[in-house]
Amino acid sequence: MIRIAAVVTLALAAVGAITVVTLVVRRLLLARELRRHDADAARLRPVALAIVDGEPPEAELEPGDAIVLADLLRRYGRQLTGPSRERIGAYLETTGAVEEALQELRSRRSWRRAAAAFALGDMGSRRAAGPLLAALEDHERDVRAAAARSLGRLGVVEAVERLVAALAEVTVPRVIAAQALVSIGESAAPRLTPLLDADDPAVRRAALDVLGLVGSAADAALVVRSLRDPSAEVRSGAARALGSLGGRAGSDELRRSLDDRVAFVRASAANALARVGDRSAAPALAELARSDEFAPARAGAYALSALDPAFLAAEVGRPGASQYLLEAADVAAL
Amino acid sequence: MTVLDVIALISIAYFAALNAIYLVFTVIAWRRVASYARARSHAALEEAFASPLTPPISVILPAFNEEAGIVESVRSLLGVRYPELEIVVVNDGSTDGTLERLRQAFDLVPVRKALRDSLPTAAIHGVEMARRTPQLVVVDKANGGKADALNAGINAARYPYFCAIDADAVLEEEALLRVAQPILDDPDLVVASGGIIRIANGCTVDHGRVVDVRLPKSPLATLQVIEYFRGFLIGRVAWSRLNALLIISGAFGVFHRATVEAAGGYWTSTVGEDVELVLRLHRYLRERDEPYRIVFVPDPVCWSEVPEDLRTLSRQRRRWQRGLGETLWRHRRLIGRPRFGVIGLVALPYVLVFEFFGALIEVLGVPLTLVWWAMGELSLAFGIAFLILAFLFGMLLSLGALALEEFSFRRQPRARDVGRLLAFLFVESVGYRQLNELWRTLALVDLTRRKRGWGAQRRRGFARA
Numbered sequence: 001m002i003r004i005a006a007v008v009t010l011a012l013a014a015v016g017a018i019t020v021v022t023l024v025v026r027r028l029l030l031a032r033e034l035r036r037h038d039a040d041a042a043r044l045r046p047v048a049l050a051i052v053d054g055e056p057p058e059a060e061l062e063p064g065d066a067i068v069l070a071d072l073l074r075r076y077g078r079q080l081t082g083p084s085r086e087r088i089g090a091y092l093e094t095t096g097a098v099e100e101a102l103q104e105l106r107s108r109r110s111w112r113r114a115a116a117a118f119a120l121g122d123m124g125s126r127r128a129a130g131p132l133l134a135a136l137e138d139h140e141r142d143v144r145a146a147a148a149r150s151l152g153r154l155g156v157v158e159a160v161e162r163l164v165a166a167l168a169e170v171t172v173p174r175v176i177a178a179q180a181l182v183s184i185g186e187s188a189a190p191r192l193t194p195l196l197d198a199d200d201p202a203v204r205r206a207a208l209d210v211l212g213l214v215g216s217a218a219d220a221a222l223v224v225r226s227l228r229d230p231s232a233e234v235r236s237g238a239a240r241a242l243g244s245l246g247g248r249a250g251s252d253e254l255r256r257s258l259d260d261r262v263a264f265v266r267a268s269a270a271n272a273l274a275r276v277g278d279r280s281a282a283p284a285l286a287e288l289a290r291s292d293e294f295a296p297a298r299a300g301a302y303a304l305s306a307l308d309p310a311f312l313a314a315e316v317g318r319p320g321a322s323q324y325l326l327e328a329a330d331v332a333a334l
Numbered sequence: 335m336t337v338l339d340v341i342a343l344i345s346i347a348y349f350a351a352l353n354a355i356y357l358v359f360t361v362i363a364w365r366r367v368a369s370y371a372r373a374r375s376h377a378a379l380e381e382a383f384a385s386p387l388t389p390p391i392s393v394i395l396p397a398f399n400e401e402a403g404i405v406e407s408v409r410s411l412l413g414v415r416y417p418e419l420e421i422v423v424v425n426d427g428s429t430d431g432t433l434e435r436l437r438q439a440f441d442l443v444p445v446r447k448a449l450r451d452s453l454p455t456a457a458i459h460g461v462e463m464a465r466r467t468p469q470l471v472v473v474d475k476a477n478g479g480k481a482d483a484l485n486a487g488i489n490a491a492r493y494p495y496f497c498a499i500d501a502d503a504v505l506e507e508e509a510l511l512r513v514a515q516p517i518l519d520d521p522d523l524v525v526a527s528g529g530i531i532r533i534a535n536g537c538t539v540d541h542g543r544v545v546d547v548r549l550p551k552s553p554l555a556t557l558q559v560i561e562y563f564r565g566f567l568i569g570r571v572a573w574s575r576l577n578a579l580l581i582i583s584g585a586f587g588v589f590h591r592a593t594v595e596a597a598g599g600y601w602t603s604t605v606g607e608d609v610e611l612v613l614r615l616h617r618y619l620r621e622r623d624e625p626y627r628i629v630f631v632p633d634p635v636c637w638s639e640v641p642e643d644l645r646t647l648s649r650q651r652r653r654w655q656r657g658l659g660e661t662l663w664r665h666r667r668l669i670g671r672p673r674f675g676v677i678g679l680v681a682l683p684y685v686l687v688f689e690f691f692g693a694l695i696e697v698l699g700v701p702l703t704l705v706w707w708a709m710g711e712l713s714l715a716f717g718i719a720f721l722i723l724a725f726l727f728g729m730l731l732s733l734g735a736l737a738l739e740e741f742s743f744r745r746q747p748r749a750r751d752v753g754r755l756l757a758f759l760f761v762e763s764v765g766y767r768q769l770n771e772l773w774r775t776l777a778l779v780d781l782t783r784r785k786r787g788w789g790a791q792r793r794r795g796f797a798r799a
Contacts, residue, residue: 005719012726019733020756023740027749078380111372118376146376173519176378179385202522213386294450326446334443334465 040068048072051091052084061095070097077122089124098125105131110140117143121150129156136162136171145172152180157187164191167210168203178210189215193222201231208234212241220249227253227269232262239265243272251278258284258300266296274303282308286315289324301328338706345699352688353727359572360734366571367632371742374633379511382518383415389494389517390418391510391588394487396480397423397501401431405439407501410542412467416510420469423501424487427456427477436472440464447471453485453599461490480584481600481607488599491591498608500585504534504544504637512634513588516627524627525590525615528582529634530566532745533559535642544637549751552642556758557766563735567632567742574630578681580616582628584608586636593619601664606657613665616677633743648773655777658690693774729763 047057048069061069070092077088092098101123104116117135120128128150135147136159148166151159160181167177181188188210195207208226211219223245226238239257242250254276257269270288273281285307288300301324304312309332315321316329382388393411397404404423411421425433436442442462449458456478464470473490475483484498495517497510513529535550550556573579582589584607597618600607612628619626641647662669662685669686671678706712736755739745746752 002713002715002719005716005723009719009723009726012723012730016726016730016733019730019737023737023752023756024749027740027752030744031749111369114373114376118378142373142376145378149378149381152381175385175387175518175521176381178387179378179381182385182387209387294448298448323446323448327448330445330447331463331468334445334463334468 037068040065041072044069044072048076052076052080052087054083054087056091056094066095066097070095074119074122077124080124085124089126092123093125093127098123098127102128102131105135110138110143113138114140114142114146117146117150121146121153124154126154126156129154129158132156133159133162136166141172145176148172148176148180152183155184157184160184160188160191164188164195167206168195168198168200174206178206181210182213184214186214186216189219193219196222196226201229201234204229204231204234205237208237208241212237212244215241215245217245217247217249220245220247224250224253227257232260232265235260235262235265236268239268239272243268243275246276248276248278251276251281254278255281255284258288258296263293263296266292267299270296270299270303274306277307279307282311286311286325289315289328290322297322297324298327301325302331304328305332336711338702338709338711341702342706342712345695345702348687348692348695349724352692353731355684355688356568356731359568360731360738362575363568363571364734364738366575367567367738367742370632377512377515379508379515382511382515383417385417387518388417388514389521390420390492391416391514392420392422392487392491392493392496392591393510394484394491394496394498395421395423395501396426396483396487396498397428397432398426398477398480398483399428399430399432400501401428401435403502404432405435406539406542407503408436408440408470410504411499412470413507413542414505414510415507416514418493419510420471420492422487422490423470423472424483424490425472425474426480426483426486427475433472433474437462440470441466442470442472445471447490449473449486450489450595452595453489455482455486455489458486479602481602481604484607485599485602488591488594494591495588496591496594497586497588498584499636500638502639503531503585504539504542505586506635506637507543509586509634509636510588513586513631516629516631517588517590520627523625524629525593525619526582526587526612526628528570528579528587528630529636530570530630530632531562531583531585531638532635533562533640534637535639537637539637547745547747549746549748549754550640550642553758553761554644554647555640555642556754557762558640558647560732560736560755560758560762561766561770563739564732566630567738568731568735570630571632573681574628576676576680577627578616578676579628579630580613580677580681580685581609582612582630583636585638586634589615604657604660604664605653606661609657610661610664613661613668613677617665617668617674620674620677635745644769648776651770651773652777652780655690655693655774656780658685659777659781662686662690693771694778696768696771697775725763728767729759732759732762 044065051073073088073092077085101116101120104112107113117132120132132147132151136144138144148163151163163177163180166172167174192207192211195203198204208223211223220242223238223241226234229235239254242254254269254273258266260266266288270285273285282304285300285304289297289304292300305328312325312329315325395407408421408423423436442464445461445463447461456476459474462472471490473486475486488496509529513527516524516527533550533555534544535552535555536548537544538546549559570579593615597614601610604610615628641650668674668678669682703717707714707717740752
């Protein structure tokens with residue numbers, strides 16, 4: 001028994017010693033590598049900025065420098081849009097960095113595919129559109145999510161149909177599919193409207209969230225129908241979407257939604273009325289602020305404050321004004 | 335077989351089971367953290383920051399006598415990157431100048447704010463808002479303790495999620511975006527998400543940001559750095575993987591407000607309100623058969639100060655253990671019940687045996703071993719071999735946690751600090767951990783005496799740039 005314990009102890013001690021040596025050596029090597037990388041990045045920053053400004057370097061860079069430069073440009077590409085990003089894309093295509101990332105997109109390791117899909121969105125090269133569309137079918141969710149995000153970053157209109165499907169089927173996190181569609185913009189709207197009749201209320205709600213952000217006032221008529229949806233979440237989403245779309249098309253329906261049986265729908269309707277600027281809703285909003293429960297009453301008071309400050313002031317001046325009206329008035333006075 | 339033989343067998347089984355669990359947890363944690371660290375390179379944080387779909391968050395800071403650091407904490411939060419944020423400071427009846435400092439720094443004015451009454455709290459004296467930073471709300475109330483202050487903060491919160499953080503904590507710039515990531519990915523499922531607490535003693539803080547990460551000079555705080563690696567990077571990652579995370583640190587966690595309200599908010603009769611709330615959320619959601627997840631994210635960092643003297647540390651540990659005991663007692667019905675799934679069958683029995691009574695078992699183990707040896711029932715050689723094996727295994731597990739940190743996040747930039755941590759591994763396993771077990775055992779005495787309250791807190795404050 002003691003012999004077994006001694007052998008196990010020695011084995012554990014050996015594992016510990018190897019781990020400690022590995023950690024120390026690795027840390028020293030990494031520190032040296034990091035110092036070198038930082039120095040290279042500082043040296044190449046002016047070159048990267050020149051490329052963004054449309055002046056690519058004439059001489060060919062060392063392979064190590066090319067990697068650091070590509071990394072810098074990708075970081076800039078994440079913050080930029082328009083011609084600056086297109087110049088980054090064009091330069092990275094000529095250096096082969098885009099091709100390398102496309103090859104990584106076929107890697108056997110899923111995290112490499114995901115990292116490549118993500119990087120391609122920052123490189124700004126339209127050559128990536130096709131492979132990224134294919135990556136939306138990857139069996140790993142992380143890869144699909146990175147591809148969706150990059151298709152949005154690149155504004156690939158051809159991806160709308162697949163992204164809408166991803167939004168409905170949750171093959172990528174809804175927030176990523178939605179944000180990609182928002183990035184692509186108004187061309188996503190026509191593909192979203194069929195989802196307003198989907199069986200799953202969560203899909204209808206997600207479609208409304210995006211439609212509110214990418215649609216136009218013309219879509220309001222379609223969205224108004226959803227204010228009568230059996231799902232309270234969908235009705236609330238419809239109110240939010242109408243508020244985002246603006247225009248007065250849904251005002252009457254929104255005013256009716258102030259009497260919805262679910263409190264958070266009433267609150268959403270109040271917020272939306274403030275955003276569409278329907279001052280005729282002021283008396284109804286004041287009534288909401290006077291007599292409803294917390295969320296809708298508070299929303300009503302703030303909506304009234306945004307729409308008609310004079311009406312709010314008159315309400316606050318009345319004896320027994322509700323605490324929500326008082327709060328809205330005090331906050332407005334800040 | 336004598337009674338001593340039975341005790342010996344139980345001791346060996348306990349040791350084997352505990353270390354086997356730690357080993358399994360270490361393997362799980364390595365896999366998860368490695369995968370998470372790789373995924374960091376393609377986390378869509380910029381998109382989350384820019385997205386109108388990212389849900390807004392109310393950050394709640396309960397503050398009791400925090401005049402020394404409250405202004406800096408609020409400034410730090412105002413600089414956190416998140417698309418829509420409100421900061422609710424709850425002055426919990428401070429007797430120092432906490433409220434005055436806030437008034438001076440942020441030009442507060444009284445507001446007749448409507449507050450929800452979903453959670454009962456001590457009397458609210460008033461609410462003030464900042465003229466130039468309207469996202470700052472200060473609730474002034476009678477003293478009711480941290481849990482009561484958090485409940486008042488929830489009542490005042492505007493947004494659907496709230497983040498509870500300690501008033502002396504410093505969040506990293508992207509910590510909220512990162513901790514909210516699981517909620518963004520799956521808002522219908524994730525009801526709470528917690529981040530990692532790292533030790534700020536020794537670090538330099540400038541304008542509410544940790545600008546220079548160093549190990550604490552204090553040996554006691556350095557030992558806690560290793561302990562926190564084990565607790566957060568191994569323990570919480572593994573429990574989160576099993577969907578059985580029982581604690582989101584009170585210093586930094588994001589919760590779905592309506593779910594917390596429905597579950598009854600923070601329980602004010604315990605000093606372990608953070609662990610109790612998480613367990614109650616599990617209970618509430620499992621009783622209703624609602625699908626949910628409570629997750630731990632190992633990357634979003636909240637820097638916090640830890641005790642540097644034995645007295646304060648002992649008080650803290652006894653308080654934590656007391657909180658655990660109160661929580662286990664309140665939810666004792668869940669233990670061993672299949673209805674509560676992995677919580678009832680795995681997490682709670684583990685916590686009861688290894689976390690709550692484990693300290694007592696380990697403390698009693700020493701005199702029992704001596705008695706056993708004095709009676710000639712234990713060979714000295716075997717006893718020593720067993721002891722060395724136990725210490726070595728413990729040290730290796732801590733080394734595993736330190737190595738995980740080195741291979742993933744590497745927050746200690748200086749190689750010499752890593753060397754220092756390696757040197758402290760021995761003391762952490764031989765001495766510090768046993769001291770901890772002793773304090774935790776003393777907490778059992780506190781519990782039987784029905785001791786209440788937090789005891790005095792002593793803060794040193796961060797080193798400023």
